[in-house]
Amino acid sequence: MEQYLKDEVASRRTFAIISHPDAGKTTITEQLLLFGGAIRQAGTVKGKKTGKFATSDWMEIEKQRGISVTSSVMQFEYKEKKINILDTPGHEDFSEDTYRTLMAVDSAVMVIDSGKGIEPQTKKLFQVCRMRGIPIFTFINKLDRDGKEPLELLEELEEVLEIDSYPMNWPIGMGRGLLGLYDNYNKRIEIHRPEVNGKDNERVVELNAAGEIEGDHPIKKSSLYTQALEDIELLNEAGNAFSEEKIANGELTPVFFGSALTNFGVQTFLDTFLEFAPSPTAHKDTAGEEVDPYTNEFSGFVFKIQANMNPAHRDRIAFIRICSGEFDRGMDVTLARTKKKIKLSNSTQFMAESRETVQRAVAGDIIGLYDTGNFQIGDTIFEGKLNVEFEKLPQFTPELFMKVSAKNVMKQKSFHKGVQQLVQEGAIQLYKTYHTEDYILGAVGQLQFEVFQYRMLHEYNSEVIMTPIGSKIARWIKPEDLDVNMSSSRNLLVRDRYDHPLFLFENQFAMRWFADKYPNVELSSLL
Numbered sequence: 001m002e003q004y005l006k007d008e009v010a011s012r013r014t015f016a017i018i019s020h021p022d023a024g025k026t027t028i029t030e031q032l033l034l035f036g037g038a039i040r041q042a043g044t045v046k047g048k049k050t051g052k053f054a055t056s057d058w059m060e061i062e063k064q065r066g067i068s069v070t071s072s073v074m075q076f077e078y079k080e081k082k083i084n085i086l087d088t089p090g091h092e093d094f095s096e097d098t099y100r101t102l103m104a105v106d107s108a109v110m111v112i113d114s115g116k117g118i119e120p121q122t123k124k125l126f127q128v129c130r131m132r133g134i135p136i137f138t139f140i141n142k143l144d145r146d147g148k149e150p151l152e153l154l155e156e157l158e159e160v161l162e163i164d165s166y167p168m169n170w171p172i173g174m175g176r177g178l179l180g181l182y183d184n185y186n187k188r189i190e191i192h193r194p195e196v197n198g199k200d201n202e203r204v205v206e207l208n209a210a211g212e213i214e215g216d217h218p219i220k221k222s223s224l225y226t227q228a229l230e231d232i233e234l235l236n237e238a239g240n241a242f243s244e245e246k247i248a249n250g251e252l253t254p255v256f257f258g259s260a261l262t263n264f265g266v267q268t269f270l271d272t273f274l275e276f277a278p279s280p281t282a283h284k285d286t287a288g289e290e291v292d293p294y295t296n297e298f299s300g301f302v303f304k305i306q307a308n309m310n311p312a313h314r315d316r317i318a319f320i321r322i323c324s325g326e327f328d329r330g331m332d333v334t335l336a337r338t339k340k341k342i343k344l345s346n347s348t349q350f351m352a353e354s355r356e357t358v359q360r361a362v363a364g365d366i367i368g369l370y371d372t373g374n375f376q377i378g379d380t381i382f383e384g385k386l387n388v389e390f391e392k393l394p395q396f397t398p399e400l401f402m403k404v405s406a407k408n409v410m411k412q413k414s415f416h417k418g419v420q421q422l423v424q425e426g427a428i429q430l431y432k433t434y435h436t437e438d439y440i441l442g443a444v445g446q447l448q449f450e451v452f453q454y455r456m457l458h459e460y461n462s463e464v465i466m467t468p469i470g471s472k473i474a475r476w477i478k479p480e481d482l483d484v485n486m487s488s489s490r491n492l493l494v495r496d497r498y499d500h501p502l503f504l505f506e507n508q509f510a511m512r513w514f515a516d517k518y519p520n521v522e523l524s525s526l527l
């Protein structure tokens with residue numbers, strides 16, 4: 001690869017922000033875009049609480065500033081780094097795609113509400129990042145409000161998520177009493193509201209060799225300052241040591257405190273994050289060999305397919321993480337699954353393009369291709385003789401289930417075709433009961449069912465009846481352990497599309513009861 005392209009690849013930082021709804025992901029994203037000059041004023045990305053408007057807000061920003069902003073990928077430049085933030089939606093938008101998006105990033109930022117600590121969605125998304133072993137950075141938000149004690153929050157991280165933590169900075173007070181941040185990493189104190197808490201309005205005070213403010217300072221008079229120093233001392237003695245290697249392996253999470261809403265501590269976070277966040281990392285192929293991102297030929301994989309919900313267009317967009325080389329509009333690629341050649345300009349179009357500057361898409365970047373049915377989730381495309389196929393994306397254990405059937409029995413054919421294709425594409429998971437061959441759909445988020453129903457009607461002209469059977473705990477068993485008598489009213493025995501048997505348990509209690517009764521049957525969740 002030529003040097004200028006190597007530099008391009010090396011400048012990429014591709015990450016996702018994971019959090020539970022309302023922790024402040026939108027607010028912090030907006031601050032990051034502000035630093036990058038991608039938007040001009042805070043509050044541009046609002047109206048979010050109504051959910052549906054978020055996408056159009058981003059589109060509006062895209063128009064105004066000519067940056068690559070879609071609801072799924074935001075790209076901006078900051079201090080010579082090209083930053084790609086991938087959205088992992090919460091609320092009703094949560095789906096398997098949300099998990100798969102984490103397969104396409106090189107690191108993750110976990111935003112936590114200081115008043116609430118670790119919440120369920122954060123934990124689920126964290127576990128996927130954990131499985132991948134990518135670096136995870138923690139931002140504990142809403143410091144301008146009274147929340148849990150910082151030490152308690154660190155403890156929660158270690159206990160609930162079982163990850164070591166290292167505080168990069170430490171709050172001096174919180175809520176109304178927030179005086180500043182003791183920036184352990186940069187050896188300085190960031191002053192909150194300098195006009196009130198600072199001396200001569202200064203925003204930053206350097207620390208001396210002893211880690212204290214030299215001489216006189218109003219903050220030093222506060223017991224909160226003494227408290228912070230004591231906490232830091234305790235952490236230095238009893239806490240984890242800083243280790244770049246552990247951060248890189250996702251074994252230690254650097255923790256930053258701050259307030260996204262009042263833009264306090266966010267830029268420090270971004271600057272330090274960029275020091276440690278990795279540039280594009282190598283992805284493994286099916287044989288376990290790594291594909292170097294600096295390889296000349298282009299390669300990438302599909303991690304998400306978004307069906308366009310606009311009835312005027314039936315297009316779908318396949319999101320591709322570029323793993324090596326450079327994308328070029330109109331290039332010829334091979335689809336690894338079929339070995340067929342595809343000319344990208346004919347069937348596809350580059351979506352995440354800046355409107356102001358012509359920009360390159362290289363390893364680390366995400367491109368969106370208009371898809372007319374060529375792609376499935378997990379597909380690899382490559383250029384020339386590279387002949388690579390990236391390892392399969394993991395399947396995620398569904399939690400919500402629906403019985404589904406065709407409304408019109410005369411239209412069984414289109415029903416089956418639609419179900420088959422949508423399942424293949426990775427939009428939803430399908431199970432069948434053993435005796436009656438009932439169809440049961442599985443998903444990780446409600447939206448997947450809605451998309452399924454909509455697409456069945458509009459793309460396959462098949463009206464479906466869906467009957468919720470609620471949330472279940474799915475556990476696979478070995479085919480040789482299968483005994484239909486194990487099925488009871490508290491579990492449903494089904495098989496997946498590869499004919500593997502699994503039980504859908506009513507609840508934890510039913511699962512434990514089963515485990516006690518059949519101690520030799522191994523139950524496994526796919527993840």
Ligand code: GDP
Binds near residue numbers: 023143260
């Ligand atoms: P998301 O659901 O994670 O994207 O959360 P939002 O960014 O929409 O934030 C949820 C709510 O918390 C909004 O009302 C924000 O204004 C508020 N919020 C976000 N960050 C902060 C913060 O640092 N301090 C306070 N007090 N509120 C915040």
